């Protein structure tokens with residue numbers, strides 16, 4: 107399990123544009139309060155990092171602000187935890203105003219208790235906001251005050267964007283909404299393009315999609331259509347600041363009549379990824395009856411019985427978004443669900 111999780115962390119790191127040169131695993135009954143991994147292991151990693159010329163060390167678990175500080179002192183390189191890395195990827199990817207606002211809000215909330223460290227792109231964004239405060243206020247207090255002010259501002263902005271979204275949603279009433287959801291890199295955008303002929307960006311890297319996209323697609327030859335939505339993917343231990351900030355984006359999924367839960371069936375960790383998907387869907391209020399499980403990338407799966415059942419739920423639909431195999435059957439299944447539901 108640890109190795110699989112580190113494989114994913116390596117993928118995340120590469121997705122942030124950083125080359126991976128080594129990895130290390132520490133097993134201990136409980137984390138060390140000061141350094142998380144213990145000072146012996148830290149010394150070991152410092153030596154390895156020196157040899158490999160590493161200038162960044164990423165931890166798969168979340169670290170407390172003081173653990174990051176202590177580790178950076180011992181390791182003498184920059185230390186990121188999992189949340190910081192994911193936030194960095196989101197920052198790099200955010201394009202629309204909504205996504206940028208959501209990411210900045212999540213980052214500032216993450217940063218607030220950690221104000222002792224620098225985050226270069228943050229200082230760039232924060233430039234020009236606020237100003238020096240009252241007498242006797244330390245730079246740190248000024249920074250904190252500026253941040254809180256900025257957080258308040260971003261929250262108001264987001265609320266405005268959400269109201270616009272709500273209006274758009276009402277304007278769309280009538281057409282059935284089918285949301286694609288699931289683990290990052292499962293193939294949601296590829297399937298979305300198949301279903302709608304849209305040109306959503308498809309990439310073999312994590313979190314290629316951040317913004318939601320809506321597009322009409324036909325469900326059969328006699329003109330029945332649905333509106334499909336493609337949106338941000340899920341991941342194990344998604345930072346809660348991000349979940350809070352992306353609430354409105356995720357609500358797009360919560361409003362759907364049918365949710366296609368896309369699972370990369372060729373992935374070694376597909377079962378865990380499917381569990382994460384179900385958990386997130388449950389958290390945002392999607393009942394099991396609205397979920398249609400889609401096993402994707404079946405062109406990469408050999409010799410599996412196509413009728414294999416999930417864990418007692420209705421049969422998953424097997425497709426290959428890449429080759430198009432099974433997509434007609436999926437459309438039939440979607441129609442069946444939409445006809446069966448009261449919407």
Ligand SMILES: Nc1nc2c(ncn2[C@@H]2O[C@H](COP(=O)(O)OP(=O)(O)OP(=O)(O)O)[C@@H](O)[C@H]2O)c(=O)[nH]1
Nearest residue numbers: 290291292293294295296309313314315339427428
């Ligand atoms: N072999 C195979 N590859 C696929 C299939 N579907 C998607 N892929 C590949 O999987 C990678 C990820 O596809 P995306 O559609 O970007 O995945 P996504 O779920 O939208 O990912 P994020 O937006 O990053 O969460 C790409 O390299 C696709 O070409 C499939 O059915 N078979």
Ligand SMILES: [Mg+2]
Nearest residue numbers: 294295314315
């Ligand atoms: Mg995508």
